[in-house]
Each structure stands twice: as C-alpha cells, then as structure tokens.
Amino acid sequence: MTAPDFAGAWQYALRRLEGELSPLLTYHNLAHTQDDVLPAARRLATLEQVEGQDLNLLLTAAWYHDIGFVENRAADHEAVGVRIVTQILPRYDFSPAQIQIVGALILVTQIPQSPTTHLEKVMADADLDLLGRDDFWPLNDALRAETTALGKPTTDEAWYTGQLAFLQTHRYFTAAARSLRAAGKKQNIRKMIELLELCRDPATGGLPQGAGG
Numbered sequence: 001m002t003a004p005d006f007a008g009a010w011q012y013a014l015r016r017l018e019g020e021l022s023p024l025l026t027y028h029n030l031a032h033t034q035d036d037v038l039p040a041a042r043r044l045a046t047l048e049q050v051e052g053q054d055l056n057l058l059l060t061a062a063w064y065h066d067i068g069f070v071e072n073r074a075a076d077h078e079a080v081g082v083r084i085v086t087q088i089l090p091r092y093d094f095s096p097a098q099i100q101i102v103g104a105l106i107l108v109t110q111i112p113q114s115p116t117t118h119l120e121k122v123m124a125d126a127d128l129d130l131l132g133r134d135d136f137w138p139l140n141d142a143l144r145a146e147t148t149a150l151g152k153p154t155t156d157e158a159w160y161t162g163q164l165a166f167l168q169t170h171r172y173f174t175a176a177a178r179s180l181r182a183a184g185k186k187q188n189i190r191k192m193i194e195l196l197e198l199c200r201d202p203a204t205g206g207l208p209q210g211a212g213g
Contacts, residue, residue: 006056011165012088014062026141028066036139040107040129043049044122047176057098061105061123073150085174093105094128111166123172125181131170132181136188157199163172164192197205 017030041062045055068080089099105123108115113124130136132182144159154162167189172178 002093003058004059004089005092009089009092009094010063012092013067016067016070022069022073025069025073026146026149027139028069028146033063033066036130037065037126041123041126043180044165044174044176047179048118048122048174049121050122053098057101058119058123060085060094061102062126064102065106065109065123065127078107082108097154100141105206108110112169115173118174125172125174125177128170128172129177131167131188131192132172132177132184134184136184136193142157155199157196160192160196160199164189164196167192 014030014034017033021029031125041058043165045051045058050058063083064081066077066081068077068082070177071077071084072080076167085102085106086099089102094102101119104117105120109126110128113128115121115124130139140163144154167185170185172181172185
C-alpha cells in the first residue's frame with residue numbers, strides 16, 4: 001500500500017487557508033492553525049508519546065480542522081471540513097480508514113468537545129490550548145472582533161459572561177495539557193471574573209477601554 005503524502009496534503013491545506021479565508025476571520029485565520037494549534041498539537045503529542053502515523057494523522061487534522069471556514073462561517077464548519085478531507089485526501093493516497101480518523105479528529109474540535117480516543121483528546125486539547133496561556137487575552141479580543149464582524153455584536157457584560165461560562169465548564173482531557181495549562185486557565189478565569197464584576201459595577205461606569213487584554 002502506498003504511504004500517504006502527508007506533506008502534500010498539508011501544503012494543500014496551507015494554500016487554501018492562505019488564499020480563501022475571509023479577512024473578517026480575525027481569530028479563525030491561518031495564524032490560528034499554523035502558529036497556535038499545530039505547535040500545540042506537536043507539543044502535546046511529544047508529551048503524550050504520540051508518534052509515527054498517529055502523529056501525522058493528528059497533524060493532518062490540525063491543518064484541516066478549520067478549513068471548513070473557506071466555505072462556511074457557521075457553527076457547522078467542522079462538517080464542511082470533513083467533507084473537504086473526504087474529497088481531497090484520497091488524492092494524497094490516504095486510505096479510507098485514515099480519512100475516517102482525520103474526520104473524527106476534526107469533528108472533536110466542535111464545541112462542546114467530546115473526545116473518546118487518545119488521539120481525539122490530544123486534538124481537542126491542542127485546539128483550546130490558548131485557554132491556559134498568557135496570550136489568551138489578545139486572542140479572545142480577536143475572537144470577539146470576528147464575532148462582531150460576522151454580525152453578532154455583544155455588550156461587554158454579555159461577552160464576558162459567556163466567556164467565563166465557557167472557561168469554567170471546559171476541561172483538558174490529557175495529562176500533558178492539564179500539567180501545562182490548568183494553572184494558567186485558573187488565572188484567566190480569575191481575571192475574567194474581575195472584568196465581569198467591573199462591567200456590572202455602576203460605580204465604574206462600565207469596563208475601562210482596553211481592560212480585556
């Protein structure tokens with residue numbers, strides 16, 4: 001059986017992400033895939049001892065996990081991504097079983113995450129690695145800007161209420177992610193609570209400009 005052309009498949013995803021994503025996507029952009037999720041996937045894979053073909057399938061899913069945004073900005077973009085990999089990856093000699101794994105890894109990034117396999121848990125944690133990092137705040141601002149640009153503006157209070165609920169209900173699935181990011185996520189939760197309290201305090205007149213990060 002011919003080995004998959006992983007490098008070729010990754011280059012295909014890069015070309016589409018570079019050329020077809022809307023400029024309105026200030027969060028779900030090429031940088032999110034290339035500079036955030038892919039390094040996180042590699043880092044977690046090393047710590048979780050994911051190697052060989054499993055590693056390459058994980059990295060393929062990382063490259064393609066948001067490619068559905070080239071066609072659809074709605075919440076079901078993951079399903080579009082699965083359709084794309086089902087159509088494209090056979091060109092790069094991926095077997096049906098390998099494509100099924102990549103598709104499942106893409107779907108597991110859908111919120112709420114529900115991974116079952118070890119590889120799915122690594123993928124889920126890589127996609128939300130930022131929740132426990134210091135750069136969560138500028139990235140969260142970018143997500144809010146994207147949401148507003150796509151026609152769903154919110155007040156400061158509504159935004160931080162939703163984001164706090166998300167942070168508090170989220171959990172990391174791998175020991176590596178918990179070790180790396182749990183403490184940072186707790187700090188980000190504390191700051192989010194402070195921001196929300198500022199929004200709700202009439203004495204402050206609302207949230208100071210730039211207070212979000």
